[in-house]
Amino acid sequence: MSTLYVVSAGPGDSELVSPKSLAAIEASSDLVAYGLYLQLLGDVCNDKTHHDLPLGEEINRARLALDLAASGKTTALISSGDIGIYAMATLVFELLDQQLNGQENKPEWLDVEIEVIPGISAMQAAASRVGALLGHDFCTISLSDLLTPWQTIEKRLHACGQGDFVVSFYNPKSKTRDWQMGAARDILLQYRPGTTPVVLGRQLTRADEQITLTTLQAFSVDDVDMFTLVSVGNSESRHIVNGDKEWVYTPRGYKKKL
Template sequence: MAKLFVVGTGPGAEDWVTPKALASIEASTDLVAYGLYLDLLGDVCNGKQHHDLPLGEEIGRARLALDLAASGKTTALISSGDIGIYAMATLVFELLDQQLQGKENHPEWLDVEIEVVPGISAMQAGAAKVGAMLGHDFCTISLSDLLTPWETIEKRLHSCGQGDFVVSFYNPRSKKRDWQINTARDILLQYRPASTPVLLGRQLTREDETITYTTLGELHSDDVDMFTLVSVGNSESRHIVNGEREWIYTPRGYKKKL
């Protein structure tokens, strides 16, 4: 049977790739991805047919992966992080949905066996680097308005603030979008203190990784780029320091029992 693995390979470092993801890639003959993701994987990609499509060609990557699998090639569609979080998995199923609605002309896609293999997301990697930031209810919000209207994003920011969720921001800034993260900060400041701890995790788990501890009041777009994960604590999140070591954690409510 035609087989497509939809694989998340984690935040970047080889030892953060799950055994299941490695096994799926090893079982494949063809790999479809943005080239950087294949470079980060190293030797596990050797001997495979690489199909490298640039950023901005996400729909093309999903189509190609389905086409390759439907032709009988065991294929892995690869993305960093968790491929089901702001990534390629949703496009695969959206294309299948379009086919079922008669809006595509690829009935062969429906015969492809699809297995989604999750990966460690950037927000998980960042939270682990600083301690236990996701210890209580949390959400993620993408600040990119390329596919989602800003009005919708703004409603979600207010809902996050009202619900007092820890929040991880994806796509916080790009060359053409430099104001959204400051606007998000200002909205959250309506609901939680300026002293709320914030993590800036750049190039998480990679060789040039940097971890910066700051606060919501001090958060600024000048300190953020497209490779940065921004995680903002809730009103109870704590930044604690022990000599040269420091952590952020979000209490779950055990204090009354301690």
């Protein structure tokens, strides 16, 4: 039986790619990915057949990976971060679901053995850079309305505010979507103080990484692009300073036990 490995490449630092992900890539003859991910992985991708499809070709990437595996080639479909979080894993299973419901004509896909390998997502990388922002209940929200209507996103933003969740925003801004992050900030300001800590992590764990600490009130959308992960604390998150060191953490309630 052929195998499709659905592989997480982590946020960018080669040392944060799990041994299991590396083993899956090494076991594969064919690698399907956006080209940048293969570049970041480096030598482990040598002597493999690369199938580099550009951004916007996610459906075709998933189809190709399933086709290659169904043809008998051990294949790795690779995505940055955790491939199960706003990434390619869901497309693989959506296509399999469509095949099972008669919407595809690819019965050979159902004979493919699939293994999903988790990884470190951008929100975890950002939190680790500043301390322990995700120390209590949190959620993630994608601000891209290309696949999800803004009305649904807006409802989730209000639910996040009402629930006082720490929140990490994926897809905060692009050349054609420049207002959603500001709208999200304004909604959260209805529920938590303007002094709430905000972490901006750009190109996390990569050579040109930039970490910025600010507050919800002072946060400028001009400081954000598609390479930025935006994490907003809850009403209890703390920004603490010790000389030239700064940390952000979200307490769990241990204070009354200390």
